[in-house]
Amino acid sequence: MFESTGKFEPSQKQPVIPIFDMLRSAWEVVVWAVSRIISQFVLKTNGCANSICKIFEQQREAAREFTRYRGMQSEFEGGDVKTNLRSTAGVERSPCFLRLLGFIIAVSLTACTQRNANSEATSVIEHAWNRRGLGLVSGEVRFIGGLNPRKPDPAKGEDAVSELPFYRFYSEKGYITLTEVRENKDGGWGGFFQMAMNGVIKTARVTITPLGRQNGEVESAGNVEELWVPTGTAKVEEIVSNELYSGSTEQYRVVQGTHTWDLDPDLAATYAEARGTDSLGRERKFRALLVFDAFEKKWKYLVADFGPRTGQFTSDNVEQAVMAHQLTRSTDG
Structure with missing residues (x-):
């Protein structure tokens, strides 16, 4: 301990860190590791996660400084280090808990938003194919x-x-x-x-x-x-990407995914006469362009490209539309 003279007495027994504080430190490491993993995921899906991460890191460092300050204060005031550290444990655990909770909320909101966007895109695309073939x-x-x-x-x-x-x-x-x-x-x-x-x-x-x-x-x-x-039945199986693009006054989405297509049997002969043999097969992939109608408050289908599941797209309608409308990819979606 330090006396009033400022001399250090080596014979003085040093405080032993209790098991409670060791467990608290282990808990902090686990929470920090989990929060970092979650943060990396969020950073890929939501631009605001970087700011959230920085805020929680600042909270964590502030809590650690406060804990060290209370320990030093106990040394100088002759108080019980164990008691003071135990009293400040909640201060340091709180930012850890809040950090983890904040990241879980951020990930949940991001995932929910993405699911809603994919669900809405699926509905618009399937309607276009099944009702407007x-x-x-x-x-x-x-x-x-x-x-x-x-x-x-x-x-x-x-x-x-x-x-x-x-x-x-x-x-x-x-x-x-x-x-x-x-x-x-x-x-x-x-x-x-x-x-x-x-x-x-x-x-x-x-x-x-x-x-x-x-x-x-x-x-x-x-x-x-x-x-x-209608000319048949289409079913979207999976959406692999759903990217937001911005035009001069409108918002667009480029959606890519996989789907199945079953032609109406009654229309098979007419389809073959008009467009020849279908080379894409039943299992396909697609790339579609949607536009948001600000007046009707809903997304609308514009154009699409199709290809066999493991092959190349047979057209570049979406790319041409993106260039024609001078669209730029947005970081918000």
């Missing part, structure tokens, strides 16, 4: 094709000539009426110009029936109504 343009429709076909614009009453078998199928099913189907190859100079310059191979009159409106979803594309109908 194919769009049928109505009105005076021009079917585009030829040697160098351009991409049809539904808002201008256009569709690909290869999709015409679908129009015939749903006409027989009673969802639309398909009349006045005309070839342009024998239509004189006007028809030749339409075919050569605009790629218009055929034209037809398409009308959506009440049965079609009842079983499909009608959407306006420009001044044209488009009937969306």
